[in-house]
Amino acid sequence: MRNALHKETTVKAGGRVEVTDPELADGTTVDVFVLPRDRDVRRRSALDILREATGHRLFKTAEEADEYLREERAAWER
Secondary structure, X not given: OOOOOOOOOOOXXXXXXXXXXXXXXXXXXXXXXXXXXXXXXOOOOHHHHHHHOOOXXXXXXXXXXXXXXXHHHHHHHO
């Protein structure tokens, strides 16, 4: 038997959830995790989340970061 089983199902009347799989033997004890899906949550990229983050951001563009690094490296050589 597999270590884990992933099934998608719909909650039925009275909050009932059914899981059916031929590899589940009658009388077998199982653990069941129910993770409701929130269909209203829109997926956002990591960049979108970072853009919305509060706080100080040192560089607004890659060019600004590159310029800062060039200046730092030049300071090391002095």
